[in-house]
Amino acid sequence: MTKLNIFDVPPVTFMAKKTAFRLAVFVALLFADRAAKYVASFYLSETIARVNVRFLSVSLHHNRGISFSLLKDFPAASLIVSILGVIILGFLCLKNVSLRSGAGVLFLWAGAIGNLADRLLYGYVIDWLYVGLYINLADIWLCAGCLMILFPYAAELRRHSRNHAPLE
Numbered sequence: 001m002t003k004l005n006i007f008d009v010p011p012v013t014f015m016a017k018k019t020a021f022r023l024a025v026f027v028a029l030l031f032a033d034r035a036a037k038y039v040a041s042f043y044l045s046e047t048i049a050r051v052n053v054r055f056l057s058v059s060l061h062h063n064r065g066i067s068f069s070l071l072k073d074f075p076a077a078s079l080i081v082s083i084l085g086v087i088i089l090g091f092l093c094l095k096n097v098s099l100r101s102g103a104g105v106l107f108l109w110a111g112a113i114g115n116l117a118d119r120l121l122y123g124y125v126i127d128w129l130y131v132g133l134y135i136n137l138a139d140i141w142l143c144a145g146c147l148m149i150l151f152p153y154a155a156e157l158r159r160h161s162r163n164h165a166p167l168e
Contacts, residue, residue, distance in 0.1 A: 022106060029110035033137040037118065040128030040136075061134040062124040069134075075123055082116045104148030107141040114138030 044050060044060035051058040065072030066081050089112055093105060115138045118125040127134035 025103075026106045026110055029107060029137075029141055030114055033110065033114035033141065034117070036128065036137050037114075037126040041126055044128055055131060057130040058128060059130060061127040061130070062122075063127045063134060064124045067139075079119050079123075082112075082119050086112050086116055102149060104145040107145030107148065109145075111138040111141035111143075111145060114141065 040058075040060055044058065046060045046062070048059065063069055063072070064075050064078060066078050071078045071081065089105075089108055115125050115136075118138075125136065125138075127136045127139075129135050
């Protein structure tokens with residue numbers, strides 16, 4: 001009979017390290033968004049811009065709508081759309097392995113959950129950066145995630161169109 005030794009732990013696999021790293025990145029992105037919103041809520045005002053440079057200002061804005069303040073007069077609809085967006089993202093990740101394994105999905109999840117948390121906690125999203133429209137870090141994460149996911153597909157499409165010229 002062999003004795004079990006508590007020090008005979010199997011080595012951490014590459015996949016486990018990769019998963020831990022991805023989780024750490026996700027948590028860092030989510031934390032950065034939540035911390036920025038907390039600081040904005042504490043130090044900024046909706047009426048006074050703290051920094052105002054040409055196209056950029058830092059001020060507090062409570063966005064009761066979804067992107068570009070759509071549905072702002074229907075907060076329940078905004079919440080439903082946000083929840084559906086997270087559900088659809090989860091479904092897409094379950095069905096598409098390449099989407100699930102890419103870095104872009106980390107940014108999408110952090111952005112979607114960051115804004116959904118605001119809607120659930122406050123009934124609105126805390127935006128604090130004005131660049132022609134009000135945004136926050138979660139919005140930046142969402143855009144960055146979309147670009148990271150779509151860019152390889154666009155590059156592949158471009159490469160494919162070069163190799164296969166249309167018939168004349």
